[in-house]
Structure formats: C-alpha cells, structure tokens
Amino acid sequence: MVRRLLQSVLLLLVVITAIFFLIHLTPGGPEAALANNPRTSAEDIARVKQQFGLTDPLPIQYLHWLGNAAHLDFGRSYFYSRPATDVVAERLWPSIQLGIMSYLVALLGVPLGVLAATHRGKLADNLTRLVTTLGHALPTWWFGLTLIVVLNSVLGWFPNGQGRGGPWQWFSYIIFPALVLGLAALVTFTRFVRSEVLEVLNQDYVRTADAKGLPRTLVTSRHVLRNALLPVVTQLGYVLPAVVSGALITEYVFSWPGVGRLFYEAAVARDYPILLAILTMTTAATIVGTLVADLSYGIVDPRVRYS
C-alpha cells in the first residue's frame, strides 16, 4: 500500500517534469505570440522574457517552478496578470459540478447493465448492446453539436455557458453538457456491469439459491446484485481520466466556464503558467483516479492482493 503510494508520487513527478521540459523546449513560447505583432521590437520581447523569468537556464527555471508548485504556486498568468492558481481555482467549481452531474448520468449504465444481463439474448440485451456500440463510436464533440442544433430548431434555445438564476435554470443548462460528457462513461459502466452480473449469475451460490426455491427477484436482488455491483465502485476511478479529457471538448462546445475551456484559451494564448498548472492538475487526477480504483479493488475484493 505504502509502496503503491510512493510509486504514484514518483510517477506524478516524472510526468510533470517531462511535461515541463516538453513545453519549454518546443519553439514558439509566449514571445512568439508577441513577435507576430509588428509593433513589438526586439527589446520589448527581451523585456517580456526577462519579466517572466524565461531568460534563466532551463534547469534553474525548472527547479524554481517545481519548488513553487510544491506549495501550489504556479506563477503569474501572462494573459490575466494574476496568479495562475487563482485563475484555475475560479474555473474549478463549474468543472466539478459538470463532472459530478456527468457521473450521475453515467451511473444510469448500472441498471441498464443489470437489465441486459438478466435478459441475456433477449430484446433488452440486444437493444442495450446496440446502444452501447453506437455510443462508443459517437464523437463527443459531434454529439454535443447535434444536440445544440436539435434543441435550437425545436425549442429555439440551447444551453450556452452556465445558467444563472434558480435551480431549474441551473439544471437546464447543466444537463445537456453532462449528458454529452457522461455518455462515454455510461457505455463503460453498462458493459462492465453486464459482464459482472453475467459472471455472478454463473456462480454456484446463485444456483443454490435458485434450487432452494427462492423467487427470482429475491435471488437477483440479494445474491446477484450485492456481489456484482460492488466492483462498480472501482470503475468510478478508472473513468476519471476519460471524464477529465472529455470535459475539455464538452466545455468548449457548450461554452462552459470550466477548467477545460480555460486550458483551450491558455493554449491559444501560450500562457505557460496556466497550461502547466492545469496539466499538473489533470495528471494528478489521472494518477489519483487509477490509484483509488486499484486500492478500492483490493478492499472490495479481498482476494486481490498487492505485492
């Protein structure tokens, strides 16, 4: 357990180090964005580089950045002229709201998977498999755009940004992006639950429960679901990376004022501090998601042991 934690911390360090050097070594930094402007002189560019500490040798810049990042100081944003941490923090809450809502949408996959497994080979199963296959091939951004076009032609309205005002407004603005973002995870959950339930249905204790004459519904609810649904907890962690990168596209399509959209804006503006802050955050989210999933797997299923 402790070893697993240390590994994760080391992995995070290695990945963000690589990302830092990748960003700083590739041509076209913030000064390139300025150089496009004919009115900036060479001195201006030198002054800007000096101001942002881009003239130091790269290893020095790195150690400096890492030391500050350790206490969540990611430097000043070039574009906003404010601490990058503050800018990201402001955008975090809308993203978390969207993330939670999309997880709720994705959890609809659980009853869907149970339904498919208990009606194996019948209409419900085939329909579910059809929908999950189609959902798997659907590009996120295009699903969002189509939804916008359809809503616009039917209602003459589409959700753009975050709803302000009452809870109903909030809900009507968040549900469509959440639906788009949650679809991929919903497909994952449905497939996972279906195969888990099918596996438990083949266990001896289920046959025993059937044989002693328990009603089918009781067998399903007491013996099958209790064992089949526990591993779903682990999947919550495994889909986190997909939700985070899906949010980038969804937030762009729906103009959602979250971290994903901020990343897009910062990438266009070549705003290194913000880019690095968000990349560090998403890397941490990816690693923590996997870690939580792995550890919870061990708790949920004591047969799994980590060496």
Added chain:
Amino acid sequence: MAVAAPAATPLPIEQPTSRRASTARGFWSSAWWRFRHDRVSLIALAVLLAIVVLSAAAPLISGLILHTDPAQFMRTPAGRIATLQPPGPNYPLGTDDVGRDVLTRLLYAGQVSLSVGFLVALVSLGLGAPMGLLAAYFGGSVDDVINAVVQFMLNIPALFVLIVLSIFLTPNVIELALIFGLFFWPGTARQVRAVVLSARNRDYVDAARVLGAGDGRIMARHILPNVASVAIVVAGLDMAAAILAESSLSFLGFGVPVPLSSWGNMLSLSQEMFRSAPWLVYPPGVMIFVTVLCVFLVSDGLRDALDPRLSR
C-alpha cells in the same frame, strides 16, 4: 443420462467413391470462413470499403461529376461567392461559410482522416508489438524498463499534451500521425505482452529451445504467430480510436492544419453559425460515426473469426 444403445446390426460402411466433401482448412482460411458467415461484419466491411474507395476517388468525383475544387469558392448563377448555401441542386450538401462545396470537402477530408487513422494504427503496432514481445519474452529488467515507460505514457493526459504539441510544433499530417502513434503504442504493448506471457511457457517453445533454436528464431517462428490475431484486432481498435481523437483535436482547431480538410476541422466554426446553417453539422459527424462504427464491427468480427474461443 443417455445409455449407449448396443450395436445390434453393424453400420453400413460407405465406400469412399470420391474425395471428401470438406477439406481441412488452415488457420487463415478457416478464419476467413468464419468471418464470411458473420453477416454484420461483412456488411460493415463493405461499407468501410465503400468509404475508402469514395475518399480515394475524391479527385475523380469532384473533377468529373461535381465539377468542383476543394479549395475554390463556389459561385451563384449571379456570379457572387456562394457562402452558406443550403443543400440544393447545385450544391448537394450545401456550402460552408467561405463558400466551399461541402460534399467535395467531405470526400477529400475522408482521405486525411482515414490515412491518419491507418498510420496511427501502423505506428502503434510497429512500436507496441515489438515492445510487448521483448518485455514478455525476456522478462526481468527488460520487462521492468518497458513497463515503466508504458506506465509513464499511460498517465500523461494525452489530449491536453496533444493540444500543446500541435500548437507549438504545427505538425503536418504525417507528423501528426507519428505524434498520435507515440500515445497509442503503450496500449498495444500491454495487450501483446499479455499474449506473449502465456505463449512463452508452452511446451512447443521449450521443445524448440531444446532443439537449439535461438531467441530470435523462437520469437519469430513460435511466438509471433500467437500474437498475429491479437495484433490485427488491436490495430483495428487503434484506428477507430485515432480517427475519433484526430477529429476531436481538429474540431478544437489544433489537428490537421487548414486549408486541408479533415472530418474534424470541417466543423471548427463558431457555435452561433449553427443557428443559421444546421446542414453543416450533420455530414462530417455522420461520416466519422459510420466509419468508426464499421471499424469496430470489423474488428469484433475479426476477433471472433481469428480466435473462436474468445467469442461471447
């Protein structure tokens, strides 16, 4: 329990008058036989081939039938540039905001999106399969090193880094496919490694070693054939995932450089445009959706055909 009936009368023995009706099939021909009898996969393969042919023939179709050019503006009969024309007799799928014919661009975009998908699958397989093979075959520190690299790659937030890379490097289509491949091979390596791990300890591998075969020969002749079926399926899934990923990146405006069209970047317009021109939204998305769906179905069919034990 069925009780075996005593054989009262001896069964009549048929004299072999002609050759047996069915001949024994080899691995590939029996796989093809199974695939041929899987109707869904066959239809998917046909649709996929049709899309490939249409995209490859884009210059012919636009030149001879549509009389259009992907880079030229269309003109209305009055001689003005035909921007945002709805679908009609002159423009089967309408025109975009700068007056280019959508159908023509859609066909040309197919070339780009399909080749990116294909190249990424190739790179992913070319890097991932040898890595997985080496890791599982030699084990020990080789395995540890390759595993560490795979872990490292899998924990990079790929979409975010791809955006940064394509802004700073402004890659062309080939470079873009290479960069994508770098993020795709760890998944392939993992799958191949798992297969090789189980194949490595088979008796026939030991037998080959006892007979004096070297590592290279054992890997090439005795282990690689086990990997083939998995590799083909994984390559298919990689291709589908790459087409989706490229479309996302291009949609955000970072992938395939304009004026080249791909199914993703045809839609990187402002959201407001879709109030007035909804017809622009459907064609590229439908093409990606159908292509990716067909690739998935063909891969599924191939998996069932190549390894019948795996079928659900």
